[in-house]
Amino acid sequence: MNIVLGVSGGIAAYKAVMVVRLLVEAGHDVQVVPTDDALRFVGKPTWEAISRHPVTTSVHENVAEVRHVALGQRADLVVVAPATANTLARMAAGIADSLLGTTLLATQAPVLVAPAMHTQMWQHPATQANVATLRARSVEFIGPDDGRLTGADSGPGRMSEPDQIAARAMEILARRTVKRDLMGVTLLVSAGGTREPIDPVRFIGNRSSGRQGVAIAAAAAARGAEVVLLAASIEEAILAEVVGCPEVRIERVWTAAELQNAADREAPGADVIVMAAAVSDYRVAEMRETKMRKEETAGTQLTLALIENPDILAGLVRSRRPGQLIVGFAAETAENQQALLELGRQKLARKGADLLAVNAVGWSQGFESAENTLYVLAAGGELVSTAGGSKREAADGLLDAIVPRLSRRVLSTAE
Ligand code: C5P
Numbered sequence: 139m140n141i142v143l144g145v146s147g148g149i150a151a152y153k154a155v156m157v158v159r160l161l162v163e164a165g166h167d168v169q170v171v172p173t174d175d176a177l178r179f180v181g182k183p184t185w186e187a188i189s190r191h192p193v194t195t196s197v198h199e200n201v202a203e204v205r206h207v208a209l210g211q212r213a214d215l216v217v218v219a220p221a222t223a224n225t226l227a228r229m230a231a232g233i234a235d236s237l238l239g240t241t242l243l244a245t246q247a248p249v250l251v252a253p254a255m256h257t258q259m260w261q262h263p264a265t266q267a268n269v270a271t272l273r274a275r276s277v278e279f280i281g282p283d284d285g286r287l288t289g290a291d292s293g294p295g296r297m298s299e300p301d302q303i304a305a306r307a308m309e310i311l312a313r314r315t316v317k318r319d320l321m322g323v324t325l326l327v328s329a330g331g332t333r334e335p336i337d338p339v340r341f342i343g344n345r346s347s348g349r350q351g352v353a354i355a356a357a358a359a360a361r362g363a364e365v366v367l368l369a370a371s372i373e374e375a376i377l378a379e380v381v382g383c384p385e386v387r388i389e390r391v392w393t394a395a396e397l398q399n400a401a402d403r404e405a406p407g408a409d410v411i412v413m414a415a416a417v418s419d420y421r422v423a424e425m426r427e428t429k430m431r432k433e434e435t436a437g438t439q440l441t442l443a444l445i446e447n448p449d450i451l452a453g454l455v456r457s458r459r460p461g462q463l464i465v466g467f468a469a470e471t472a473e474n475q476q477a478l479l480e481l482g483r484q485k486l487a488r489k490g491a492d493l494l495a496v497n498a499v500g501w502s503q504g505f506e507s508a509e510n511t512l513y514v515l516a517a518g519g520e521l522v523s524t525a526g527g528s529k530r531e532a533a534d535g536l537l538d539a540i541v542p543r544l545s546r547r548v549l550s551t552a553e
Contacts, residue, residue, distance in 0.1 A: 139166050139167070139214040139215065139311050139314075140166070140167050140169070140212050140213050140214050140215075141161055141166050141167065141168045141169070141213065141214065141215050141216070141217060141307065141311075142168075142169050142170075142171055142209055142210065142213045142215075142216045142217070142241055142245070143157065143158055143161070143168055143169070143170050143171070143189075143216075143217050143218075143219065144171050144172075144173075144216060144217065144218040144219075144221075144225075144238040144241065144242065145170060145171070145172040145173065145176040145180070145185075145218075145219065145220070146172075146173045146175065146176050146218065146220060146221055146222045146224065146225035146238070147173055147174075147175025147176045147178060147179060147222060147224075148176075148179070148220040148222045148254045148255065148297075149179060149254075149288045150219075150220035150254035150296075150297035151172075151176050151179040151180045151220060152179060152180055153219075153220070153297055153299075153300050154180070154219045154220060154300070155180060155184060155185075155188055156300035156301075156304075157217070157219055157300045157303050157304050157307075158170060158185070158188045158189050159188055160300060160301060160304035161304055161307060161308075162188070162189065162190065164304070164308060166311075167191075168189045168191070169189065169191050169209055169213075170185040170186075170188075170189045170191070170193050171193075171194075171195070171209065171237050171238045171241055172185060172193065172195055172238070173195060173225065173236055173238055174195050174236070175222075175224075176195075177195065194237060195236060195237055195238075196236075196237060197236070197237050197240055206237060206240035206241070206244070207240060207241075207244035208244075209237070209241045209244075209245075210240070210241040210242065210243070210244030210245030210247070211244055211245065211246075213241070213245050213247040214247050214311060214314060215247050215248055215249075215250065215307055215310055215311055215314075216241065216242060216245050216247055216248070216249045216250070217249075217250045217251075217252070217303065217307050218238075218242075218249065218250070218251045218252065219250075219251070219252035219254075219297065219303050220252060220253070220254035220297045221251045221252060221253045221254065222253075222254065222255055223253075223255045223259045223260070223262070223264075223265050223268075225238075226251070226253060226265060226268045226269060226272065227264070227265070227268050229242055229251075229268070229272060229277070230267075230268035230271040230272055248276070248278065248310050248314070249272075249276075249277045249278065250277075250278045250279075250280060250303075250306060250307055250310060251272065251277055251278065251279050251280070252279075252280050252281055252282075252297050252298050252303050253269075253279065253281060253282045253295075253297070254281075254282060254295065254296065254297035255282070255295050256287055256288075256291070256293075256295050257287070257291070257293035257294050257295045259295070260282060260294055260295045261294070273378060274382065276382070278306075278310065280298045280302060280303055280306045281296070281297060281298035281302075282294055282295050282296055282297060282298065283296045283297070283298050283299075284296065305528070309528060309530055309531070313360055313530075316357075316360050316361055316534075317361060318361055318362040319361055319362070319541050320358055320361040320362045320363035320537065320541065321361075321362035321363075322362070323358075323362070323363045323364070323409045323410060323544065324363065324364045324365075324366070324407055324408050324409050324410070325354075325355075325358045325363045325364070325365050325366070325408065325409065325410045325411075325412065326365075326366045326368070326401070326404050326405060326407075326408035326410070326411045326412070327351055327354050327355050327358070327365065327366070327367055327368070327411075327412040327413075327414055328351060328367075328368040328369075328370065328397060328401065328412070328413050328414055328415035328417075328450075329348040329350070329351020329352050329354070329355065329367060329368070329369055329370065329372060329414050329415055330346055330347070330348030330351060330369055330370035330371045330372035330415055330416070331343050331344040331345065331346035331348070331370055331371050331415070331416040331418075332344075332370045332371070332391070332392065332393055332394045332396075332397055332415065332416070332417050332418045333370070333371050333392050333393065333418075334393055334394065334418045334420070334421040334422055334447075335393070335422065335425050336422050336425065336426065336430065336442065337425065337426035337427075337428065337429050337430050338426075338427070338428070338429055339429050340429075340430070342418060342420070342421075342422065342444075343371060343418070344416045344418065344505075345416075345505040346370075346371075346415070346416035346469075346505050347372070347373065347376060347505055348369065348370070348371070348372030348373070348376055348377070348415075349376055349508065349529045350414055350467075350497075350510055350512075350529045350532065350533065351367070351369075351372075351412070351414035351415060352367070352369075352372065352376055352377060352379055352380055353379070353528075353529040353530045353532070353533040354412055354414060354533040354536065354537070355367040355380050355386050356379050356380050356383070356386070356530065356533070357530060357533040357534045357537055358533075358537060359380070359383055359385035359386050361534075361537060362385075363385065363410075364385055364387075365380075365385055365386040365387070366386075366387050366389065366404050366407075366408065367380060367386055367387070367388045367389070368389050368391055368397055368400050368401060368404070368415065369388050369389065369390050369391070370390075370391050370392065370397060370415050370416075370417075371392065389404075393418075393421065394417050394418050394421060394447040394448075394450065395421070395447070397415060397417060397450060398447075398448060398450045398453070401413075401450050401454060402453070402454075402457075405454055405457070405458075405462075406459060408462065409461070409462060409463065409544065409545075410462070410463045410464075410465065410540060410544065411454055411462065411463070411464045411465065412465040412467075412536075412540075413450065413451045413454070413464075413465070413466050413467060413491075414467045414495075415467075416469065416505075417447065417450060417451075418447060419446065419447055420444035420445060420446055420447060421444065421445060421447050422442055422443070422444060422445075423442075423443035423444060423445045424443065449489070451464070451466045451489050451491060452488070452489050452490065455489060455490040455491055456490075460545075461545035463492050463493070463540060463543055463544060463545070464491045464492050464493075465491060465492065465493040465494070465495060465536070465540065466485070466486070466489050466491040466493075466494045466495070467494070467495050467496075467497070468481065468482045468485045468486075468494055468495070468496045468497070469497055469498075469499040469505070470482065470496065470497075470498065470499065471498070471499055471500050472498060475498075475513070478496060478498055478513065479496060479513060479515065479521060481496070482494055482496035482513065482515050483515060483519040486515050486517065486519060487519070491517075492516070492517055492543060493514055493515065493516055493517070493522070493536075493539060493540065493543070494514070494515045495512040495513070495514050495525075495536055496512070496513045496514075496515060497510055497511060497512050497513070498511070508528060508529060509526075509527065509528060509529070510526070510527075510528075510529050510532045511524065511525070511526035511532065512524070512525045512526070512532045512535060512536055514535075514536060514539045516543075522539050523535060523536075523538065523539045525538070525539070
C-alpha cells in the first residue's frame, strides 16, 4: 500500500528512519516528505536510500506531476513521525506552505501522528487544543510516551518506538480492507471495570482498562455494525477511539447495578451481546453518604461488609430473545493454557453463553496491556478460535468467530 511518512524537525527524526525501514520491509511503498527543518536532523540521502524514492520538501519541484496534491491523493495512509508542536499547530490550522502541508490537506486517507516534544510543550494548552482539533477530525495519535527526552530530563513527550508506530500504521491499513460482514447487525458490548462506591470518595474497582471492549466496539463498527457501548470505568484516551464514531453510541455506567440497568434496557434491541466488562462480583453492603474517617477505626481492623452483585451475563442469557447471540468473557489466572481453558469451560457451563472469550490475566498480563490472546470456546466447550495480537486484532478474531454463528434471520436482514 502507499504510505506517506511526514517527518518534522525534531531529534526523534532519526528514529523515523526505522519506521520507514519496517514499513518498506513489510512490502509497503513509502514516500518520505520531510520538512526543511527535519533535514537538519536527518539528510535527504538517508531518506532516499531507506525509502528507495527521491525526496523533496518543496511544492515547486516536479510541478508537472502536481506532486503537492498527488502524494496525498495516492496515499492509503499518512503518518507524521515525529510531529513537533509546530507541525501539530500547522496541521490544526491547515497551513500549506510546504509539501507536507499540502499533502496533509490533499489526502482523504487516515492520518496517524506520533508527537515528540518536551513535556512542557506537549502539555501546553495550545498544543492540547491543537491535538483536540485534530482528533475531532479523526486524526489518530500514537504516544507520546513517558520517558527519556533529548536532554537529561524525562516525562511525557518522547516519540513512541518505531516498531509500535509501524505496527499501528499497519493496523490502520488492515482496517481499510476490512470486510463489512456485520452490516445491519446491532451489537451491544460492555467494557471497562465497574466501580462500587464505599463512600463519596472511595470505591472498589479492578484493573480492567476497557481496551479490549473498546477495540471490539471499534472493530464491529468498522465491519458495519450498529454498536451500543456500555462503558464502565475507562480512561478518556482509550475511549477516544470510538468517541465521535457515528456507528457507536456510548453509555457511561459506573456500578454493576447501573451496568445491569443499561444492559437490560439495551439487550432487547441487540442481535449480539458481548459482555467484556469486568463486573465487580460484590458491592459494599452499606454505602456511606459521608467520607469514612480514619479516626473511626484507627488502631482496629476495618471490616467492610460486601454483598453479591447479580450476574448480569447469566441474567441476559435467561431473558435472551430467539436468535440473539451472547458472548461472555473470562479473565483467569491459570498455570498453563490447559488449566485456563478448563476454567473457561466451567464458567461457560455456569453462564450458558453461546461463546466465551477466555484470556489469561496476571500481575503483568492482560488488563492494562495493549496485546491480548483470546481463546474462544463454543457452547459445547470446544475451542473454536485463538485470536491474538493487538487488542484490535483480538477483537477482529472474536468477531470472525461470531459472524458464522449469527442466526440466519440476522444475516438475511443484513443482506
Ligand atoms: O464470573 P466472572 O466475573 O469471571 O465472569 C465473567 C463474565 O461474566 C464477563 O463476561 C462479565 O462481563 C460477566 N459478569 C457479569 N456480571 C457479574 C460478573 C461477571 O455479567 N456480576
